Each structure stands twice: as structure tokens, then as C-alpha cells.
Amino acid sequence: MKITYYGHSALLVETxxxxxxxDPFLSGNPNSGISPEEISVDAVLLTHAHSDHFGDALEIAKRNDCPIFAVYELADYCQAKGAKVKHMNIGGSHTYGTITVKYTQAFHSSSIQEGEFWIYGGQPAGILLTMDGKTLFHSGDTALFGDLRLIGERNAIDIAALPIGDMLxxxxxxxxxxxxxxxAEKVIPLHYNTFPAIAQDGADFCDRLKQEGIxxxxLKAGESIEV
Incomplete structure (x- = not known):
């Protein structure tokens, strides 16, 4: 499994x-280093509806003629905008070709702004993604909560991607x-340094992980690792 980081919380995962x-927040992300037109994928996965995660999901899905996986209400919204979708919800899993996606709980919020109005985007989520025998856990935007321990106990997670930005x-x-x-033996920090309010030292965080044996x-935008 090769994982490439494109800033904020966007990860390209390939086998x-x-x-x-x-969470393909690319064109509006000053740190992505890539345009949505350069992305070729078999599926788009969304943790929640906020614009810094929803990003270019519709454009990428339509251009690649591939589905968007999202919690039910957000999937319905994407479908109404002309995208193919996979309606998911918390605790459910689905296998699509060689991809297995399971949605987990996350503690955050989820909505879409259209003009002066906010549209409910369903519950926020984390994602367990299994491809070719490897499992990535992308926690989405979440607070710390006790059932993260249960997620770790019940799943063989090869690598986790976690927000460290604080404030949000x-x-x-x-x-x-x-x-x-x-x-997880490996961790990628996410959701930091995109805006001043979430400035953090990713290298320092990883030094602290090392002291825990993790x-x-x-990663900088465009950098990859393999697990």
C-alpha cells in the first residue's frame, strides 16, 4: 500500500x-501541490461534509466515472449533484472490487454551506480502508474518544492517519x-498547518510518537510512504 499526502487531510492510497x-481538498488548499485534474482513482472516500474535506470530490468522481463513498445524507447530496455514490453509515462496511471500506464513529460536526444556508451532512466518520491485505485508519476530524481503543482492539491497523491541529x-x-x-505501528499526522489557527509541529509530534515505539x-505535500 502506497500512501501519498496532499496536504490537510487528503490522502491518495494505491495498491x-x-x-x-x-478527503480531496486540493484546489482550495494552499498546501496540496496538485490539481484535481491530475487525480486518477477508482473511488473517492469522504469522512464528512466540511469544505476542507469535501473539496473537489464531485469533480474527481465525475471525471473518473467512479463512486463517492459517504455517510448516507452526504452521499444523497452528491448523488443529487450528478455523482455516482455508495451510501454508507456508521458501523457499516462495503467491498467494491478490491477495496473494503468501513465507516466508524468520529466526534465532530458535518455540514455543507450553500449561499446563506447550511445543509446537514450526516454524521462525521472515520474510515477503515483495506486494500490488498493492508489497513489504513483515517480518523477524519475527531476529538479523542474512548472507543478509539475498541477500534484498535477489533482491527489490525497497519497505519493510522490522525488530526493534530487542535482547536477544531x-x-x-x-x-x-x-x-x-x-x-498502529505507523502514524501520519493530518489537519495541521493549513491555516494559522491549526499551526503545529508535525516533526515534534512524530518525535513524541517515537518515544512510544510508534x-x-x-509528510510534506506530494511525499509518499509504503506499508
């Missing part, structure tokens, strides 16, 4: 059999505890 992108999600201290609970990867 020999498939490619997916999670977990900060580094809570993300460190989440990493231990998830039992390998951290403070």
Missing part, C-alpha cells in the same frame, strides 16, 4: 489493484493517546 483518494480537532496530546489506543511520518 497494484486500485487507487482511492480520501484533536491536538497533539490527544492524538498521541489515540495512536496508542489504535495499536513510527511517525510528518
Amino acid at each position: 497494484e489493484s486500485a487507487k482511492v483518494i480520501i 480537532t484533536m491536538g497533539p496530546d490527544d492524538a498521541l493517546l489515540a495512536a496508542r489506543w489504535l495499536r 513510527e511517525g511520518f510528518p
Whole structure:
């Protein structure tokens, strides 16, 4: 499994059999380093509806003629905008070709702004993505909560991707505890340094992970790792 980071919370995940992108906030992201036109994938996965995660999902899905996986209400919204979708919900899983996606709980909010109005985007979620025998856990935007320990106990997670930005999600201290609970040997920090309000030191966070016996990867946009 090869994972490429494109800033904020966007991850491109690829194996020999498939490619997916999670939370493709690219064109509006000053740190992405790539345009949505350059993305070729078999599926788009969304953790929730906020614009810094929903991003270019519709454009990418339509251009690639591939489905968007999302919690039911957000999937319905995408379908109404002309995209193919897979309606998901918390606790459910679905296998699509060689991709298996399971949606987990996350503690955050989820909505879409259209003009002066906000549209309910369903519950926010984390995603367990299994491809060719490897499992990535993308926690989405979440606070620390106790059932992250249960997610770690019930799933063999090869690598976790966790927000560290604080203010709007977990900060580094809570993300460190989440990493231990998830039992992942590798962690990618997400959702930091995109805006001044979520400025954090990713390298320092990964140094702290190392003290816990966990390998951290403070990736820059366009950088990849393999697990």
C-alpha cells in the first residue's frame, strides 16, 4: 500500500489493484501541490461534509466515472449533484472490487454551506480502508474518544492517519493517546498547518510518537510512504 499526502487531510492510497483518494481538498488548499485534474482513482472516500474535506470530490468522481463513498445524507447530496455514490453509515462496511471500506464513529460536526444556508451532512466518520491485505485508519476530524481503543482492539491497523491541529480537532496530546489506543505501528499526522489557527509541529509530534515505539511520518505535500 502506497500512501501519498496532499496536504490537510487528503490522502491518495494505491495498491497494484486500485487507487482511492480520501478527503480531496486540493484546489482550495494552499498546501496540496496538485490539481484535481491530475487525480486518477477508482473511488473517492469522504469522512464528512466540511469544505476542507469535501473539496473537489464531485469533480474527481465525475471525471473518473467512479463512486463517492459517504455517510448516507452526504452521499444523497452528491448523488443529487450528478455523482455516482455508495451510501454508507456508521458501523457499516462495503467491498467494491478490491477495496473494503468501513465507516466508524468520529466526534465532530458535518455540514455543507450553500449561499446563506447550511445543509446537514450526516454524521462525521472515520474510515477503515483495506486494500490488498493492508489497513489504513483515517480518523477524519475527531476529538479523542474512548472507543478509539475498541477500534484498535477489533482491527489490525497497519497505519493510522490522525488530526493534530487542535482547536477544531484533536491536538497533539490527544492524538498521541489515540495512536496508542489504535495499536498502529505507523502514524501520519493530518489537519495541521493549513491555516494559522491549526499551526503545529508535525516533526515534534512524530518525535513524541517515537518515544512510544510508534513510527511517525510528518509528510510534506506530494511525499509518499509504503506499508
